[in-house]
Amino acid sequence: MTAPRLLLAAVFLAAVATPVLCSVPDVLVNPLQGVSPRGGYLQGLPPSGGLQGLPSYQSPAIPQLSSHSSPLQVIFEWNALSYNLPRYPTSLIEAYDPLGSIFTGLEFTPDRYFVAVPRLFPGVPSTLNYIPRNAAGVVSNPKLEPFPSIEWQSPTGADGELANCSQLISVYRVKVDRCNRLWVVDAGIVNSETVVCTPKLIAFDLTTGKPVRSMLFPSNVLKSGSLLTNIILDDEDSLHTGQCDNIFFYFNDDHDPAIIVYDLAKDLVRRVSDLTMYPDPDFGNYETAGEKYKLMDGIIGMALSPINTLGGRILYYQPMSQNNIYSVPTSALRDFSAGDEQELPVKLVGTKSSQGIGLAIDKESTLYFSPLTEIALGSYSAATGQHRTIAVDRERLQSVTDLQVDPADGSLYVFSTRFQKYVAGTVNLNEINMRMIRFPREVLYPRGIEALGNFKPLQNNFHGIYARSTNVTTV
Numbered sequence: 001m002t003a004p005r006l007l008l009a010a011v012f013l014a015a016v017a018t019p020v021l022c023s024v025p026d027v028l029v030n031p032l033q034g035v036s037p038r039g040g041y042l043q044g045l046p047p048s049g050g051l052q053g054l055p056s057y058q059s060p061a062i063p064q065l066s067s068h069s070s071p072l073q074v075i076f077e078w079n080a081l082s083y084n085l086p087r088y089p090t091s092l093i094e095a096y097d098p099l100g101s102i103f104t105g106l107e108f109t110p111d112r113y114f115v116a117v118p119r120l121f122p123g124v125p126s127t128l129n130y131i132p133r134n135a136a137g138v139v140s141n142p143k144l145e146p147f148p149s150i151e152w153q154s155p156t157g158a159d160g161e162l163a164n165c166s167q168l169i170s171v172y173r174v175k176v177d178r179c180n181r182l183w184v185v186d187a188g189i190v191n192s193e194t195v196v197c198t199p200k201l202i203a204f205d206l207t208t209g210k211p212v213r214s215m216l217f218p219s220n221v222l223k224s225g226s227l228l229t230n231i232i233l234d235d236e237d238s239l240h241t242g243q244c245d246n247i248f249f250y251f252n253d254d255h256d257p258a259i260i261v262y263d264l265a266k267d268l269v270r271r272v273s274d275l276t277m278y279p280d281p282d283f284g285n286y287e288t289a290g291e292k293y294k295l296m297d298g299i300i301g302m303a304l305s306p307i308n309t310l311g312g313r314i315l316y317y318q319p320m321s322q323n324n325i326y327s328v329p330t331s332a333l334r335d336f337s338a339g340d341e342q343e344l345p346v347k348l349v350g351t352k353s354s355q356g357i358g359l360a361i362d363k364e365s366t367l368y369f370s371p372l373t374e375i376a377l378g379s380y381s382a383a384t385g386q387h388r389t390i391a392v393d394r395e396r397l398q399s400v401t402d403l404q405v406d407p408a409d410g411s412l413y414v415f416s417t418r419f420q421k422y423v424a425g426t427v428n429l430n431e432i433n434m435r436m437i438r439f440p441r442e443v444l445y446p447r448g449i450e451a452l453g454n455f456k457p458l459q460n461n462f463h464g465i466y467a468r469s470t471n472v473t474t475v
Contacts, residue, residue: 071443072377072391075136075413076436079429081117083126084143086150094155097123099427102417103434104229104357104401105173107182108133108408109206113436114182115144118229119156119170119190121422126153127171128184147182148209157196165197172229173402179244180206181213185231185251193255199228201249201262213245215262221271223256229300232315234330236307237265248334250302250315252277257298257319261333268336274328274344279321283355288372289398291420297321301359303367304330305382314382316349316367318359325349325359325367327382350380357419360403360412366444368412370400377414379444390444396435410441 080098100123105116112130119127129144146153156170157163170187177183181203188197199222203213217228230252237246249262257277262269277299284296297320305314313330327347335342354373361367365383368390370376376392377400391397399419405412416435421427 071439072393072396073438073440074396074435075438076131076139076141077432078141078434079432081434082141082143083129084145085125093150093153094119094125095123096125097121098429099422100124102401102419102422103415104417105171106402106404106413106415106436107174107176108404108406108413109176109182110408114147114174114176116171116173117144118172118187120192122156122191124156126150127168128152128174148204156190157194163196165200168202169197173231175231175233176206177203177233177235177244177247178238181244182206183231183233183249185228187228189225189227193225195225198222199226201231213264215267215269217260218269221260221269223253223258225255226253227255228252228260229254230302232302232304234304234313236313239307248330250304250330250333252299252302252317254298254300254320259299259315259317259333261336263334263336270336271340272333272342272344274346276324276326276346276348277317277319279319280323281321283321283323286355286372286420288420289375289394289418291424291426293420293423295321295423300357301369303359303361305361305365306363316359316361316382318352318356318369320355320357323352323355325352325369325380349382352378356400358400358402358414360405362405362410362412362444368403368405368444370397370403370414372399372420377412377439390439396437406438410444412439412444413437414439 081101081103083096085093100121101117102120103115103117107114111133113133115129115131117124117127117129126144126146128147130147131142131144135142152167154164154167154169155162163169165188168184168186170190171184172187173185175183184202184204186200186202188195188199190196199217201215202211204210205212228251232250234248234250238244243265245265247264249264251260251262253260258271258273259277260269260271279296279298284294286293286295299317300320301318303316305316307313314327315330315333316325316327318325327349328344332344352369352371354371356369356371359367359369364381366379366381368377368379371378374392375394375397377390377397378387379390380387397416399417400414401417401419402415403412414437416437418427418433421433427433
C-alpha cells in the first residue's frame, strides 16, 4: 500500500472547477464534470466474550471543538496497537512487535467495530480483529480481540514459519452484508511483497463466528504478486430478490492495477483494467507532516454509489499514486460477456490537491477523502457538485488509511495512522500514532445539503498517461 495524495484532493475540490475535492488549502484542484472452487476451511470458533459487563452501546456525543479547531471526535487512540491474546502455543502465532501493527480497514455491526491489520510489517499476531462498540467512552485504547478466534490467525510463513493457507494470512479490509455475514478478502501476502498463499474470500456467520462460504481466486484473474487490499460489496440484486447470495464483489489489485469482479450467485469471476488504475510517476513522492517517502501504488480507494430507483450504480476509485478520482458504471464491470480487452467507460470525477488512500460515500452520494499532504478531510457531492473542506488537523488526521460511513446514523469514521512514520521507520511509541475518529453527521452537513461553490472548467493539465486511455471521458 502506498500513500497517495488524497488529502490534497479534498482541499483542492473546494478551490477549483474540475471538482477539486476539498478546500482547506484547496484540496481538489481540478474536479471534472463529468471460477473457482468453493472449498472448506478450518472450523471457526464463536467470537470470544468481551461484550459482557460493559454498558449498552450509545452513539457518542457530538464533540466540542477543541484547541485544534477541528470538529472531530476521537473514539480510540493508541501509541501502538495491542491484542487480547489467550494462552496459546507461541509456535502457532506470529510474535508480537509493537512497531508492526497498523490498521487499514474498518467495518461496523451493531455491537462491534471490525479492524483489519494486514501483515505489512513483521510482528502482527492477529490480522482480523474487533472492538466492542460499547467500549467507546469506557476504554481509550482497547486491545484488539482476534476474530473469529486466535486459532484462525496463521503465522505468516516468513522466517521459516509454516503458514496455514486455510487460515487468515493478511487482511486489509472487510465488508458486512444484509444476511449477517462478514466477508473477508485475504491477500495472502506478507511484509508488503512476499506471496505466502493464494488470495481467498471467506464469509463468516456473525452469530456463530463460523465460516459459511469461501472462494479461492483463480489464477486467470491474478498476476504475479497481485495484491488485493480492498473489497466492495454490491448487494442491490440481493435487496430486490431477497436472496442472500445475489451479490457482486469488486476487488482492487494494487500491484498489477485492475478490478476483479466476482458474481457470487453464478460463481463467476473476471478481471478488468484501465490505465487510469495505474500509478502516475509524477505522484510517487509523498510528504505528510514534514516526512517524505516514495511509493508507487495503483488503485486502492474504492466507494460504491447508493442504490437508486433508476437502477445502476457507480464505482468510484482512486489510485494511491495519483491525484485523480475516477468513476465507472457497475453495469460495465458486471458484463461477463465482454472480452478481456473491454474498454471501460471511465470518467474523471475530479483532481485532488494531493494523493490519498481511503475513499467513502454516503447515502446522499457525497464522497469523502483525505489528502495526505494537506492532512485534511474533504467532501464532494457527486449528485450536486458541492464540495467543502470539513476539517484540517495536522496532528490527528495524518495518513488516513480508511474512511467508512456508519449506516446507523450517517456519521463518518476515519482511521488515522501516521503511516508515513511506519514507512520511514521513525515511529515514536511515546506518542499517539493511531486514532479512530468520528465526524458526526451534523459536522458533515452543518447547514443541511447546501451549495458550496462552483466548479471551473477543467484545463487539460493531467499527466499524459491518461491521454493514452482513449475511452476516458469527462463529465
